[in-house]
Amino acid sequence: MSETFSRRNVLTQIATAAAAAASVSSASAQHVHEAMARNLNEVGPQPPKAFTEHETKTLRLLCETIVPGASQGGAFEYIDLLSNHNDVLKAIYTGGILWLDHKMEQRVGSAWVDAKPEDQKAMLDIIAFRMNEETYGPGVRFFDWARRMTVDAYYTSAAGIKELGYKGNTAVAEFTVPADAIEYALKRSGLG
Amino acid sequence: MPQVQRSAPIHDVVVIGSGAGGGTVTKVLTDLGMKVTLMEAGPMLNPAKDYKEHMWPYQVPHRGAGEDGGQYFGHGYPFGYFLAPNGYWDVPGEPFTTAEGSEFRWFRSRITGGRTNHFGRIFLRYADYDFTPYSRDGLGTDWPISYNELSPYYDKAESFIGLTGSKEGIRSAPDGIFQKCPPPRVHEVLVQKACQKLNIPCIPSRLAVITQKTNGRLPCHYCGECGRGCISASNYSSSQVQIFPAMETGRVTMINNAMARELITDASGKVVAVSYVDKETRTEKQIRCRSVVLAASACESARLLLNSKSTRHPNGLSNSSGAVGRHLTDSVGFGMSARIPALEGMRVFNEDGMGGMHVYMPWWEWDKPNKDFPRGYHIEVGGGFGIPSVGQFQGVCRKAEGYGASLKEAIKKDYGVYVGLAGRGEQIPNADTYCDIDPLVVDQFGIPVLRFHFKWTDAELKQVDHMEKSFRAILETMGGKPGPRRGHTDSKISVGGEIIHELGVVRMGNDPEASALNKYCQSHEVKNLFVADAAPFVSNPDKNPTLTICALAWRTAEYMAEEMRKGNV
Numbered sequence: 113m114s115e116t117f118s119r120r121n122v123l124t125q126i127a128t129a130a131a132a133a134a135s136v137s138s139a140s141a142q143h144v145h146e147a148m149a150r151n152l153n154e155v156g157p158q159p160p161k162a163f164t165e166h167e168t169k170t171l172r173l174l175c176e177t178i179v180p181g182a183s184q185g186g187a188f189e190y191i192d193l194l195s196n197h198n199d200v201l202k203a204i205y206t207g208g209i210l211w212l213d214h215k216m217e218q219r220v221g222s223a224w225v226d227a228k229p230e231d232q233k234a235m236l237d238i239i240a241f242r243m244n245e246e247t248y249g250p251g252v253r254f255f256d257w258a259r260r261m262t263v264d265a266y267y268t269s270a271a272g273i274k275e276l277g278y279k280g281n282t283a284v285a286e287f288t289v290p291a292d293a294i295e296y297a298l299k300r301s302g303l304g
Numbered sequence: 305m306p307q308v309q310r311s312a313p314i315h316d317v318v319v320i321g322s323g324a325g326g327g328t329v330t331k332v333l334t335d336l337g338m339k340v341t342l343m344e345a346g347p348m349l350n351p352a353k354d355y356k357e358h359m360w361p362y363q364v365p366h367r368g369a370g371e372d373g374g375q376y377f378g379h380g381y382p383f384g385y386f387l388a389p390n391g392y393w394d395v396p397g398e399p400f401t402t403a404e405g406s407e408f409r410w411f412r413s414r415i416t417g418g419r420t421n422h423f424g425r426i427f428l429r430y431a432d433y434d435f436t437p438y439s440r441d442g443l444g445t446d447w448p449i450s451y452n453e454l455s456p457y458y459d460k461a462e463s464f465i466g467l468t469g470s471k472e473g474i475r476s477a478p479d480g481i482f483q484k485c486p487p488p489r490v491h492e493v494l495v496q497k498a499c500q501k502l503n504i505p506c507i508p509s510r511l512a513v514i515t516q517k518t519n520g521r522l523p524c525h526y527c528g529e530c531g532r533g534c535i536s537a538s539n540y541s542s543s544q545v546q547i548f549p550a551m552e553t554g555r556v557t558m559i560n561n562a563m564a565r566e567l568i569t570d571a572s573g574k575v576v577a578v579s580y581v582d583k584e585t586r587t588e589k590q591i592r593c594r595s596v597v598l599a600a601s602a603c604e605s606a607r608l609l610l611n612s613k614s615t616r617h618p619n620g621l622s623n624s625s626g627a628v629g630r631h632l633t634d635s636v637g638f639g640m641s642a643r644i645p646a647l648e649g650m651r652v653f654n655e656d657g658m659g660g661m662h663v664y665m666p667w668w669e670w671d672k673p674n675k676d677f678p679r680g681y682h683i684e685v686g687g688g689f690g691i692p693s694v695g696q697f698q699g700v701c702r703k704a705e706g707y708g709a710s711l712k713e714a715i716k717k718d719y720g721v722y723v724g725l726a727g728r729g730e731q732i733p734n735a736d737t738y739c740d741i742d743p744l745v746v747d748q749f750g751i752p753v754l755r756f757h758f759k760w761t762d763a764e765l766k767q768v769d770h771m772e773k774s775f776r777a778i779l780e781t782m783g784g785k786p787g788p789r790r791g792h793t794d795s796k797i798s799v800g801g802e803i804i805h806e807l808g809v810v811r812m813g814n815d816p817e818a819s820a821l822n823k824y825c826q827s828h829e830v831k832n833l834f835v836a837d838a839a840p841f842v843s844n845p846d847k848n849p850t851l852t853i854c855a856l857a858w859r860t861a862e863y864m865a866e867e868m869r870k871g872n873v
Contacts, residue, residue: 178707186362193365194373201373241705259711260701261376264369264694267715268361273692275712276719277652281358281691283525287486287657289493293650297490301646301783303497 158189162196163205170209170225171258177236178262185269187262194261208254212239215251315341315557317864318578318593320564320608323418324850325599325836325857327542328461332861334550338868341557341591342547343580345600346390346414348560349421349543355533356386361693369694382411384693388422388533388541390415397748401755408756409801410603416560417543418601419804420850422531424660425539426684427467427512428847429458429478429855433670437843441678443732443763445631447842448814448823451478457855465540465854466514466521468658472507476680477666477847483515485662486526489655491647491687491723492663498781499665504683504774506665512540512850513658521545528690530659539659540850559591565751566612567596567621567833574832575621581749595832595864595873598810599857602839603632603739606809607754609820610741622827627820628810629740631733632758633844635805636681637798638768640775641724642784644687648721652689655720661685667846677766681729681846683775689720725778727771728803730846732763737800739809758800768797805849807838824863825856832873836860 160168168188175187182188195202212235213223220231227235238244239251240259266272298304317333319326322344330340361367368385369375382393391413402408413419432451437444455478462481469482485508488496499506513524524538537544550556561583568577568590577590598605606629612621620628667680690696697715704714731737742755779786800806813819816828825840827833836857838849867873 179712180708189365190367193371194369194376197372198377201376236707240707256701259707260698263697263701263711263715265367267692267697268367268694270360270362273360273362276692276716278689278692279652279654280528280656280689281360282654282656283358283527284654285525287524287526289487289489289655290651290653293490293653294493296650297494297646298497300648301494301497301644303494303501303646303782 157183158192160188160192162192162202166223166225167206167209168192170212170223171205173225173232174258175262175265177232178259179266181271181275182262182266184271185266187265190265191258191261204254204257208250208257211250211254215248314592314594315339316593316868317341317595317597318343318591319597319599319836320578321345321418321598321600321604321837322416322542322547323413323599323601323837324420324542324853325838326597327417327420327546328854328857329597329599329836329861330550330556331464331546332858333865334553334555336862336865337555338865339555339557340550341559341593343559343562343564343578344414344416344418345563345583346416346418346561348558349389349416351533351535351537351544354389354415355421355535356388357529357532357535358527359386359532361386361691367694375695383422383531386529386532388531389413391419391422398753399745399747400753401742401745403755403757406756406758407799408758409799410754410756410806411801411804412601412604415543416547416558417541420540420542421533423850424848425511425513425530425658426660426664426848427462427465427510427540427851428666428682429480430454430845430847430852431476431478431670433475434843434845434847437679437732437845443678444843445733445811445813445818448812448819454852454855454859457859458851460858461851461854464519465512465545466516466518467510467512467540467851468508468515469510470508472505474505474507474666476668476670477505477507477510477682480510482510483518485509485511486515486524486657488662489657489688490650491644492661492685494644494646494782495685495723495778496663498778501781502774502777504665504668504778506663509658509660509662509664511658511660514538524658526657528656528659562589563749563751564600564608565749567608569612569614569616569621569830571616573616573830575830581751583749586749595834595868597834597836597860597864598839599836602807602809602837602841603754605835605837605839606739607741609810611752622810622820622829622833624829625817625820627813627818630738631808631811631842632737632739632756632806633731633733633808634798634800635803635844635846635848636729636731636760636764636767637727637803638729638771638775638796639724639726640772640779640786641686641722642779642782642786643718643721644723644779644782644784645721646783647723648717650720652720655688656691675770677763677770678732679730679763679767679846681727681767681771683771683778684726684728686724686726687720687722723779723782723784725775727768727775728805728846728848729764729767729771731844732761733808733843734759734761756800760797760800764797772796805838805844807841807844807849810835810839811842812840813842825860826864826867834860834864
């Protein structure tokens with residue numbers, strides 16, 4: 113991949129959009145958008161840097177359960193990279209996984225990742241909510257970290273951005289606001 | 305012991321600092337045919353390499369959180385990883401200190417163009433009455449110049465740099481030479497409607513962004529990322545708009561990575577040389593000069609003068625008045641946001657536009673007597689379908705909890721439905737707020753560092769109460785339910801320096817016993833010394849200072865050139 117190359121493309125697009133500004137062409141703006149989309153490059157699954165095989169398996173499944181599609185969004189790789197550079201963060205995950213497995217051993221006799229799906233879910237349904245903090249504090253805290261980082265990773269990935277519907281980060285010749293959107297919000301606000 | 309190297313040539317004008325002030329002076333002087341030596345404490349800027357415009361978060365493996373996840377632990381990149389280089393609350397190896405009981409934050413940017421590479425581009429003229437604050441309410445000090453004296457320089461800076469806006473005829477927000485502002489986004493339309501009901505003016509933004517071709521620069525392409533730096537120079541940065549073109553004239557000698565240590569004077573009382581540390585070699589060097597312009601950023605300029613102590617200038621240079629370091633102010637900051645249900649379920653479209661708001665609210669009670677606080681503030685607006693970034697989903701995660709499909713749904717429903725309001729108000733200089741030299745601490749270059757003393761007074765705290773009331777009224781009129789005040793102290797006011805409008809510490813004035821500079825920002829005592837950043841400002845009105853820095857620097861540069869031509873400097 114070449115960042116320089118893709119950035120040079122951006123410059124070309126900007127020039128194209130600017131040249132089109134006089135004659136405002138949505139076709140050229142669309143062309144720019146497509147050109148940007150072609151430049152996207154995402155990193156595929158990476159071998160773990162900070163975690164053991166078991167931890168990796170656990171985290172991958174946890175991430176995907178928290179946000180379906182998170183694997184595609186590189187959530188595990190994100191947590192792994194940051195944890196590899198931050199011992200405090202790494203301990204949150206390694207400690208959290210051991211706590212989770214310990215509880216699961218007590219409950220169903222196996223680690224969380226090896227448990228039956230319904231048993232996995234039963235545990236998550238506890239630690240995914242602050243109201244259970246008093247009894248399951250470490251689990252709630254661990255899940256909170258996993259959730260915020262999985263969400264961050266997914267919604268800053270191409271898949272997550274697409275799901276949100278964000279349409280910008282591109283060069284357009286003219287900035288316009290759709291009339292139907294204004295009408296929609298005004299009507300609902302009671303200010304229209 | 306570092307060897308002090310003395311270069312033989314004598315430089316006509318040495319400008320220290322390459323931000324809004326230094327860039328403007330460099331442009332004006334080189335246009336007049338003069339030679340400028342521009343010193344910058346950081347490296348040369350390469351926009352193609354240094355600006356992160358148009359990058360997607362996933363093009364960086366850490367997505368902007370920092371490789372060590374610093375953002376999750378409160379020590380991430382200030383204003384995000386994608387901000388144009390560079391800017392820090394804490395510059396490695398270049399500390400500052402705060403006096404006991406004081407809190408202050410000092411944002412610095414060491415690179416050609418300084419903070420103009422990423423600043424908010426809000427470009428507001430001061431009002432006519434802002435120049436006579438003491439005459440109006442008996443607080444602070446009047447400026448030695450009037451609006452009418454500065455107005456032609458606002459015209460020059462605006463014509464050259466370019467900004468958006470509309471003629472409104474509002475006294476607290478004087479009209480300028482505007483280019484067309486793009487239309488308001490949906491949430492901004494709601495803000496406007498709410499303000500209309502509340503009799504608060506809400507007008508098109510005045511941003512240093514060009515929407516038509518200007519002096520060879522391309523118009524804005526509406527990617528919403530001004531803060532990342534603009535590759536097409538469609539917004540104002542001194543680096544791209546003033547310094548690079550000036551360099552092409554061949555009249556600029558650029559010295560990067562040069563940390564100014566002190567100004568050397570001779571028996572006649574003039575500055576004859578600038579001593580600086582070459583950061584790359586960590587050696588001390590000197591360049592000789594005929595004149596000097598300080599534009600190092602307000603507090604750095606004060607630091608340099610205070611550190612230029614000699615037997616002839618025991619209080620530091622140009623400081624017989626004791627004014628250097630005094631009268632420090634920042635803008636008063638306060639913010640509030642709310643979820644606006646009317647925006648829920650609206651289809652998502654490209655709302656990037658210019659970087660920042662398309663509408664803002666200038667101060668509206670400027671002629672109202674009997675308020676319980678002096679002066680006023682303006683309101684900035686945030687919201688819309690911005691580019692997703694690390695951290696922005698934390699609120700909805702906490703609120704929705706759970707996982708899976710329900711969490712995803714909550715996140716989608718939450719996207720783009722928040723509106724934030726930020727107040728920027730006037731702080732009145734007070735005796736407890738100033739900077740001086742820390743007697744014990746030096747930076748990694750051996751240069752004594754600044755120590756900040758800072759106190760808000762009742763005037764600012766009451767202003768924040770007013771902000772809270774008006775923000776709440778606007779958000780509620782839009783259908784929002786803002787929560788209780790948020791912030792990190794009981795009063796919820798910003799920390800001094802946090803708004804990055806710190807200024808006033810080498811003030812101008814007609815009385816040499818109360819000010820360091822005359823009405824042309826020329827030192828009362830050292831005739832070949834000028835200051836062209838925000839240090840000369842006498843007050844800190846409720847308008848962001850950058851345009852006034854440019855206008856004042858333009859005027860200073862023209863005056864200086866004329867004085868040099870006449871042989872007076």
